[in-house]
Amino acid sequence: MAKYSDLVSFIVNNIGGKDNVISVSHCMTRLRFKLKDYSLVDEKNIISNSKITTAQKAGGEYQVVVGTSVESIYTELIASLGLKNEESQTEEKDKSVLNKIIQIITKSITPILGVLMAAGLIQGLLALLVACGALETTDGAYIILSAMGSALFTFFPIFLGYTSAKAFQMDGFVGMAIGACLVFPTILTSLTAGDPLFILFANSILETPVYKTFFGIPIIFPTTGYTSTVVPIIVSMYFTSKFEKFLKKHIPDIVAFTLVPFITIAVCVPLTILAIGPIANILSLLITAAITYLNNLSPIITSLVVGIIYQPLVILGLHWPLITIGITNMGAMGYDYIIPMIFTASFTQTAVVLAVYCKTKDKKVKNICIPAMISGCFCIIEPAIYGVTLPVKKRFAFSIIGATVGAVIISIFSARMYAVSVGVLGTVAFINPNGDMGGFFVAIVATIISMVVAFLLTFIFFNEQNSGISLIADKKQSPHSIIASPFKGKTIKLENVEDALFSKGVLGKGIAILPSEGRVIAPCDGIVTSLFPTGHAIAITSDDGCDILIHVGIDTVRLNGKYFTKKVQQGATVKKGDVLVEFDIEGITNEGYSLVSPIIILNSDNYFDIVETMNENVDYFDQLIRVISKENEVAYKLAED
Numbered sequence: 001m002a003k004y005s006d007l008v009s010f011i012v013n014n015i016g017g018k019d020n021v022i023s024v025s026h027c028m029t030r031l032r033f034k035l036k037d038y039s040l041v042d043e044k045n046i047i048s049n050s051k052i053t054t055a056q057k058a059g060g061e062y063q064v065v066v067g068t069s070v071e072s073i074y075t076e077l078i079a080s081l082g083l084k085n086e087e088s089q090t091e092e093k094d095k096s097v098l099n100k101i102i103q104i105i106t107k108s109i110t111p112i113l114g115v116l117m118a119a120g121l122i123q124g125l126l127a128l129l130v131a132c133g134a135l136e137t138t139d140g141a142y143i144i145l146s147a148m149g150s151a152l153f154t155f156f157p158i159f160l161g162y163t164s165a166k167a168f169q170m171d172g173f174v175g176m177a178i179g180a181c182l183v184f185p186t187i188l189t190s191l192t193a194g195d196p197l198f199i200l201f202a203n204s205i206l207e208t209p210v211y212k213t214f215f216g217i218p219i220i221f222p223t224t225g226y227t228s229t230v231v232p233i234i235v236s237m238y239f240t241s242k243f244e245k246f247l248k249k250h251i252p253d254i255v256a257f258t259l260v261p262f263i264t265i266a267v268c269v270p271l272t273i274l275a276i277g278p279i280a281n282i283l284s285l286l287i288t289a290a291i292t293y294l295n296n297l298s299p300i301i302t303s304l305v306v307g308i309i310y311q312p313l314v315i316l317g318l319h320w321p322l323i324t325i326g327i328t329n330m331g332a333m334g335y336d337y338i339i340p341m342i343f344t345a346s347f348t349q350t351a352v353v354l355a356v357y358c359k360t361k362d363k364k365v366k367n368i369c370i371p372a373m374i375s376g377c378f379c380i381i382e383p384a385i386y387g388v389t390l391p392v393k394k395r396f397a398f399s400i401i402g403a404t405v406g407a408v409i410i411s412i413f414s415a416r417m418y419a420v421s422v423g424v425l426g427t428v429a430f431i432n433p434n435g436d437m438g439g440f441f442v443a444i445v446a447t448i449i450s451m452v453v454a455f456l457l458t459f460i461f462f463n464e465q466n467s468g469i470s471l472i473a474d475k476k477q478s479p480h481s482i483i484a485s486p487f488k489g490k491t492i493k494l495e496n497v498e499d500a501l502f503s504k505g506v507l508g509k510g511i512a513i514l515p516s517e518g519r520v521i522a523p524c525d526g527i528v529t530s531l532f533p534t535g536h537a538i539a540i541t542s543d544d545g546c547d548i549l550i551h552v553g554i555d556t557v558r559l560n561g562k563y564f565t566k567k568v569q570q571g572a573t574v575k576k577g578d579v580l581v582e583f584d585i586e587g588i589t590n591e592g593y594s595l596v597s598p599i600i601i602l603n604s605d606n607y608f609d610i611v612e613t614m615n616e617n618v619d620y621f622d623q624l625i626r627v628i629s630k631e632n633e634v635a636y637k638l639a640e641d
Contacts, residue, residue: 004073007051008080011064016040018081025557026074029053029507032557033062053506065501107167108234109323112159115152122149123419127431149419153331157182157226157233164234168241174261178240179233181269182226182277191221206282214270220278228331230324232280236272243268295337295411303411306341307404311349311385311396327420334433335416343417343426343443344406344450348399349384350376351451355458356388356395379422391573395458402454409446415439481542483625484523484576485618486550487597489515493612497596499554507549508604511612511624512596520550520581521620522574523599529571532557535564535581539602540574546627547602552583554594563587577621601627 012018015033022034035041041062046055053065066073126145129135135142152159161179162172181187196209200220210218226232247260295302310322326339350373357369365388372384389395416439421429427447430439492512497503502512522540529547530539536556540548552564563584568574588595601610611626618624 004069004076005080007049007066007073008077010049011046011052011077012080014042014046015062015064021081021083024074024077024081024083026070029067029070030063030065030501031070031074031077033064035062038062054500054504056500063501065506104164104167104234104238108160108164109230111163111166112152115159119149119152119419123421123429125425125428127418127433127435128428130433131431131435131437153228155180155183156228156230156327156331160230160233161237164237165241168237170237170241170244171261171264174240174244174264175233175237177261177265178236178269178272182229182233182272188221188225188227191219192223206286208278214274217274219274221273222278224332226277228327230327230331231283232272232277235280236268236276239271239276240264240268299337299411299414300408303341303407304404306338307345307407308400310342311345311381311400311403326417330417330420335418336420337411337414337416339420339422340410340415340417340430340439340443341407342403343410343422344447345399345403346376346379346381346423347447347451348402348406348454349381349389351402351454352395352399352458353384353388355455355462359459359462377424379426392463394461398454398457398461401457402450402452405453406446406450409449410442413438413442415442415446481524481544481546481627481629482623483542483546483548483599483601483627484521485513485613485620485622485624486520486523486580486599487513487515488517488519488619489513490617491613491615491624492596494598494600497554497598498594499598502551502598502600505604508600508602509610509612510549510598510600510604512598513618513624514596515552515585518583518585519579519620520552520583522576522578522580523548523550523624524576525574527571527573528568528580531566531568531570534559534561535566535583536561538580540580545603545606549598549600549602550580551598551600552581552595553588554596556588556593559588559591559593563591599624601625 011031012021015021015035016037017040020036020040022036024034025032038057041057043055046052046064051066053067055062055064057063122145126135126142126149129145130137130142135145157179158176159179161175161177163175165172165175191212192209194211196211197213197218198210200206200208200210208220208222210220212219212221244260244264247263248256251259251263306322313322322338322342326336329336329338353369353372353376357366357373360366360369369388372388376384385396389399415430416432417429418431418433419429427440427443430443431437432439490513492514494505494510494512495503497512501507502510520538524540524542524546526540526542526546526548528538529541530537532538534557536553536559537549537551540550542548556564565582567579567581574580585595601607604610606629608628611628613622613624615622
């Protein structure tokens, strides 16, 4: 059962049922329903639920306030109602083509990453057993273990057919069927048997013989087939998803269950084999050829580039193309030289964290270091990055330096990986299936050297005074903290705001401002903990733990991001005065929306008092709110006296 299924069912039942819902969206704390008949709502019963803060009809919508868990509740709600996620659609509009491509690759590969690593480890261990003489290639154990390690890669398009179909929001089993056609056991030999009719791109890296036709259309089928390929099936699913959605719109529901998958497969399999597959395969070959050329020109330069950019790409979520190229190389050549260049990165992160653990005297930092090191050993470096290294940027730089040294060593000695595997057991992937263990020893030496470099740099230049985000909670609080004004404009008491959610203090205490300039700045140093896709609302957690909500205007969520420009991303660390959002005052007011903007302390209950400014007008950086902690209540009273 889903986490919020009971609450979702309760809400749906009390707003008139599923059939009464036209659409639903959400903002920072409330679900917003458009209903067919608002008289069917049992508001008294809704408000009686302890998990619901309040509910009201406003602005032509029925609003149910559920608090900061709204996004998770909304996700379950739209799944229950069978509706589309309007917020994700809005967010998609803001993304560049590159970001969309990266997102699709990530969504397609991430679900099977664990199995991918497992298969790689099995292949590596099998190579180790053969190298040690424990197994012969004719042994039954070898045959079974080989199947365990190779099955995923052999039928990779089937797995990716499902995951990429889900990424494009279409039938995953149709995706599997199309992927299965690409790697059907006899298709390669049947389409590449006999003498070729003619040859395309002769005497080039794209040389492709044509053996058969499809009703007169030449079948350009790669001589290596589509086993282990990544790009062709993902590109195919993009076009297939468009076609499937078209069919669903035009085929009656009574026959859609059978006809939609039938027509989709009947049209898209030939389309994939005749056009999409060859084009995608050619593009993959060109990319691989470019990297191969650079690597042949200078493996050291290639390793320097990859070593330097990989860890920053991890932060940006842009590292998947490198992994994809590595997997493609593995399928085409049986080995790869890209993934080896990033192999030591997780170990250098671990080495930096180890150095911090050895040097720091702060127990909280040590407690963060331990799980980060354990995760790093298995190539899960996000805890190390976000908890220890990135907050102190020189540590992150030391990790990059160490990893680059390791990448260069691996490239100099041409160590290759024969399976996709990382972490402490990943070294076995450097063992050549023919038993050559040279790459294995190179990988170990390179890993040790890279870790030593990263460790020593961090150890020598360690500074306890700049120990990272983990110390935020330990900062000594003053009797009161100051929240500056994020706007320039006229102040308005919260109780005068024309929205009960704010005026009744449901979300917390605070103040409102009618801005005279279309700019929101950070009212303090802190982290952007929530940024709504439309840009109309932003939440910041200050360095001393104060949760601040800045809501630009009333009901401006319904503008769907129009007139708003986000200047930061969710999760960003900001300094007081950094511009967070820009907005068009004239455009918003012309649309008929109020620009009265509440500034709320969401965790007001954690404090002794919230004191708002008495000034009628404020400018940027002016004191807007004083937050007095309960622990400092006595100190505050003494200071006031």
